[in-house]
Amino acid sequence: MRDVFFEECEDLIAALTEGLTAMRDGRTDSETVNAVFRAVHSVKGAAGAFALDDLVGFAHTFETVLDHVRSQRLALDDRILHVLQRSGDVLADLIDTAREDLPTNQAQVDPVMADLQSFLGDAPADAEDFVFEALTLAFDAPDDATSTYVVTFAPSAAFYTSGNDPVLIIAALQALGPTRVSVDTSRLPTSLEELHWQDGLLSWRVEIDGLGSDLPILEVFEFVDDLCALQVSLRSADTDIPDPPQAGTTAAATADDVVDTPSVDPQPDTGDQKARSAQDRGGSRAATSLRVDPERIDRLINAVGELIINQSVISQRLQQANLPNAAELFADLDDYKLLAREIQEGVMAIRAQPVKPLFQRMLRIAREAADATGKLVELITEGDATEVDKTVVERLADPLTHMIRNAIDHGIEPPDNRAAAGKNRQGKLRLAARQRSGSIVIEIADDGAGLNRPKIREIAVSKGLVAEDAQLSETEIDHLLFAPGFSTAKEVTNLSGRGVGMDVVKTAITALGGRVAITSQFGQGTTFSITLPLTLAVMDGMIINLGGQTMVVPISSILETVRPKAADLSQIGLNNTLLRIRGEYVPIIDLAERMGQSATPREMTDRVLLLIQTDSVPQCALAVDDIFDQRQVVVKSMQGNYGEISGISGATILGDGKIALIIDPEAVAQGNTAYAATNSQNGRDVSYVAAC
Incomplete structure (x- = not known):
């Protein structure tokens, strides 16, 4: 219990x-x-x-x-x-x-x-304050102190239409101790034709002796406290007990001695209103939730993962058997695939939960950080109904805490400084979540001073994180915020200064298979964007051939596949190739070369291009040798055994039992040097986004 x-x-x-x-x-x-x-x-x-x-x-x-x-x-x-x-x-x-x-x-x-x-x-202050004081004294009295409590309650129409009975309530009160019960019948009509049993015309007064507090009484009314006007008051020699409340009056209209429930509707229900009220209350009481141990859900998810792997094994064996395409086994296999997907989606829905509880925790973090720094901050939340895997939500708490505190401590200026800069004295911090292409994106945006990049570079040089003569782009300077030991705080406080906050953020987000991006404008504010997979278990992937190796590219990142013609290809620089598609030039990344394999002898026109879109790069094309299939794969983390591998987000087990690496399109796109030149050729003014 x-x-x-x-x-x-x-x-x-x-x-x-x-x-x-x-x-x-x-x-x-x-x-x-x-x-x-x-x-x-x-x-x-x-x-x-x-x-x-x-x-x-x-x-x-x-x-x-x-x-x-x-x-x-x-x-x-x-x-x-x-x-x-x-x-x-x-x-x-x-x-x-x-x-x-x-x-x-x-x-x-x-x-x-x-x-x-x-x-x-x-x-x-009024006479009823003395009743409250007496109740407080009784509340704090020793366990052996007993008093007489007076309970007056007037059931509403909804009390009766939802199947409750005053006799049962009175019997429960009588079980608490010696009682005296009286009923108020003053509201009864004079003729039977005017009498309607469900109108709630009666009210009761019950005096109970020998109680040490009002808690046992309130427990009796726990499930009907919003269906009746209720008063619980302590009786003393010099205190008048108020008259019983009338049915339909509000509990809030009484004074401090009312330790009861919110009001019922003062307007009596009539006709369809009564039916709807009864239906709504009955429906809410009938609705139940099932609490399940998370470990059971985890075991079920693991079983679903094995089911999907087994489905891949069967599919592989049938292909190896060279059966005719008309064989009934293939139709049965398709049914199996649909059933496995339905089970997988159902299990994922069980684990999915909105980020609302997490965002509510961040409201408190923001209040405490604002109080600690003496700043005025309003935290605005958006998209808190966005659902994501429960494990992701749990493991996001620490990173978000660091980022909220960092934004308030370093990003938002003190009220006087904001006023001098022509801003509102109260800063704004926006915490938003949304789903995009099989991922969840969480943004922490402030309207503070923005990143002071010269200062960041100076601190990084002084700490030995970069060479003094290093030529760094804005992207690379922003990226220094995530370096271990980096901190812009001048002194150590409860909020910052120890140089572990943003490093912890990067490690935690990377462990979840996600990325953090920064955009900032000096004097205007900074936005941190966290991109995470919706679930850590199963994803849709495209099975590709890359220099004789089988790999997987997430479907969520692929816009389309292209078999290029010679006229669609252009050269830029010595080794960079561009794809001309719909009037725009898109950089082509040789995925085999990017993964450290030797250059393939195949011409680009003999290969397949996967047109992808990432957070930091609007479009680029990944060149692969062949596409084998599109299927669900079970994601297995490699972080624990191999650490962070650039360009690889995880691994999966194929139907033949072999292991295939899962490509991280974002990391691959980040390493492309032709992107800036490509967008210059397209006539765009595109600034890089620091991401990790």
Whole structure:
């Protein structure tokens, strides 16, 4: 049960972060505020069952402030929104601390708790504040302290149409201790013709003795708290208990002694509205999710990989058997291929998850970095619904953390410097994700000062990373940011200065089979682009012959295949050949030569050109000897055994059991020296992009 609680807390924290982000963006409607309140309230209620006192105490104060906000006793401003976001961070940390059974970091919790309590002190005081104080005292009282609680609840129409029964609720309350129950029938009509059972005309008042806190009561209403107007109040000798709430009134309309749920719709449902409400609630309750151990998914993915390899083996054996093309075996093999692809796509969909949780974590990283540096930064997220393999998402956390901190620490200027440069005092940092040609592209863009390339070169020379007389292009200077030990920080801080950040980024991204590119304009900002495969397991590839070696080129990079004619070919310089296609000149890369093989004696007109497109090069053509087939291949990493190999992204096992290397088109295109001359001939002004 404890494990389930912490798993559910992950979903609640995600909902909390999403709601707080929406509030920061100006969406402060009651539905958004209530969603945030529900998340905190649910964490508090469930944490009480496991005696997580620190977590419960903080969440109690947090939800009380939120209750003041939703009842409009506190007006939202920038300070409150900032404290609420910090409170969400602390709540997430307290959950992690409780999960690991670690002591609470009071130095982190106490300042935020003090900020929350300051808002309660600023709230308008009235008689009901004494009820809240009594409730707080009871909450912090010893376990042997008991009190009488008064529960008043008025079910709404949706309470009945979704199959709930007040008798069961009252029976559950009676199980908590000695009770006294009364019912309010004042809203009943005078004639049977006017009576409709589903209208929710009755309300109940239940007094319960001998309780130490309100948590057991809230647990009874856990699954119906949004279907009724509910009040839970502590009874004392000098405190009047409010009248029972009327059905359809909002819980938020009460004062601090209401430790309950968001409001129900004040307008009664009629006709089709009732049917839709019942249908929506019934559908949401019927919808379930299945939690599966990730190791089981990994084993299933491995099995799918073996299935695809087995399919390749069968296909190879049938070709070697020289059977006629009309043989039924080939039709069965095609069915097998379709089935294997369907299974593979289904398994990949199970592992796929949106990058939204990752982006939400980065919101906190940005806030902490901005506070640490004294800068004003707004983090804007785009494309957080983009889905990618779960493993990729998990392993992206550290690289993105380094890059977010680096952008705020080094990229975005202090507010006064921005104002002097004619910019808004608050900097903007954009974190965006999108899918493109079988890959996911994540961009971290700031509107800061941009890269100071002369300074970068000077630091690299002083650290011995490059020779003092080295002639470096802008691309090569940008590339120095990823050199081990490079740092532009003048002193070591919690954020930077140790020279390991960007080197870690490069290593982590390369290990995922990805690339990092930089574009920057001095004084305007810098953009880092990370390109990663959508999945680390299976890809569509084109099987090619390269100097007698079988290799694979990812289909996602190939635009088209061309069998060139002599009239389509032109020479530039001594050894560079261009392909003229649709009025443009495209550089041709001899892939065999690029891979270190001896030059092939075959003429270019006897070979096949693969027209590809990469992040850094709009178009180029790879010259190969032959194309054998197009099929799915299982990607195997070579990083662990052989390290980084230029031009190779991995390997796969073919149907005959042989190993074929997988070409990295981006790395191959990066090594082409004819690209600049080609684009000069095309009349383009193209700047290189630093990539690794």
